[in-house]
Amino acid sequence: MTLLRLETTEPVAPPVAVALDGLARGFGGRPILDGITLSIRAGEFVALIGRSGSGKSTLLRALARLDDDAERSGSLEVPAKSSVLFQDARLLPWARVLDNVMLGLRASDARTRALKLLADVGLAGREAAWPQTLSGGEKQRVALARSLAHAPELLLADEPFGALDALTRLRMHALLFQLIGKYKPTVLLVTHDVDEALTLADRVLVMEDGRIVLDRTVELPHPRRASDGRYENLRRSLLAALGVYA
């Protein structure tokens, strides 16, 4: 008897970068994350949306290991190298732009790397500027350069454009998309903006009361148009999951 081994024609799926199993977090006896099981493949761009208080930021902070004070259970696997992009640019006001980007870089080519990333975000020539002299969008671009300078395998972005004006936000979407394409980290973007999620992500998760209630893959080509019927359908189902059509 012969065993036939069938060769699969499909490409090998990339390895899992983030794996959560029954992840729960609580604060002061109040559960915030209610047993989340989730896996994200390397290079995937995942958007996490949800209403205020749904637990999306708590999930991001758990992945960033910034929740020592929480009651914890469940298992969590994340890449060793991860970066966080906060909603506020969080630049050290006493350090110049270049020093902010170099913060925590240990490699001997730290300076070259930081300069390259500043050029990537369109801020070449502003290396010596003080953060306070920058506009909100420029600050967030420095923060983006800083988070990518660490060559993260996982980029955790916590509503990074939430504090920017609408036009700056659109430009930042384009910039983020371009840089993610260039450096190819796995991305988890927390946002409350359905359009932001649909414009950028390969996969959208909706959170509600500490659980993931919807997990949709977005298989639309870029650039995505809101006039596309499939976009509209996805948008409607996401809004429905968020309770907007209730």
Next chain:
Amino acid sequence: MTILSPHEFYGDPAWLGFSGKALPEPSTAERPARPLTPRRLGPGGHLFGPALVLAIWELASLTGLLSPRLLAAPSTAVVTGYDLMVDGVLQQHFLASAERAYLGLAIGVALGLVLALVAGLTRLGEATIDGLVQIKRAIPTLALIPLAILWLGIGETMKIALIVTSVLVPVYINTHAALRGIDLRYVELARTVGLSRAQFIRRVALPGALPGFFTGLRLAVTMCWTALVVLEQINTTEGIGYLMNRARDYGQTDVIVVGLVVYAVLGLVSDSAVRWWERRTLAYRKVIGS
């Protein structure tokens, strides 16, 4: 019902650049707006008050309203000050005082800074040091003089030690408060970019505490002279405090005024020096009000 996306709502994608009719020109204001805050003082504007007091004082002395037994006229004090300088007496006393004050200041500031760092950055330090400094803060320096004399004698060591203990308090309190008050968001950032403890102290904690340190230093530079006046009554024949106390015995109000002027000038000069240094060091701050 369909909810429109912004693209549909505004028309895609021309809503990024609005076109359309120009808004009507705003009507030009008929009367100038009254400013709600006073206009800025010109350079030297702060000298108006002191100059006014000086003029009234001189006038009162000239007309005999103010007896020289109570207070010498400013003009008399100027002449006395000049004479004292020509004789070299003023310089001699000034140098003796300055040596005490600045030696005490240097040691006190260094000690206050070190204590603040140890208390601000370690738990054991916080537990050990903070309570002690807070107790010291509650005791006036001058109340320590009797003990200090018993322990250290009546010489220079005692005087400098008391200046040290009085200037370390404001340096410690302000630096420590600034260290404790460092924005937790920066601590979080330091964790996410993987700073070591040493890097955190160098890049985040120290620069973050610097504004507090400067506040403490500004208080300390004037404080080191304050303590001197009293200390220079004890077993010394040199110093501005000694000069003034002797003048009191002889009823020389003009010499007392000269001593006061020396203190005032020193206070102002030291304060501006620290502020200049502060502005240079904290250049990243958009300085408001200076």
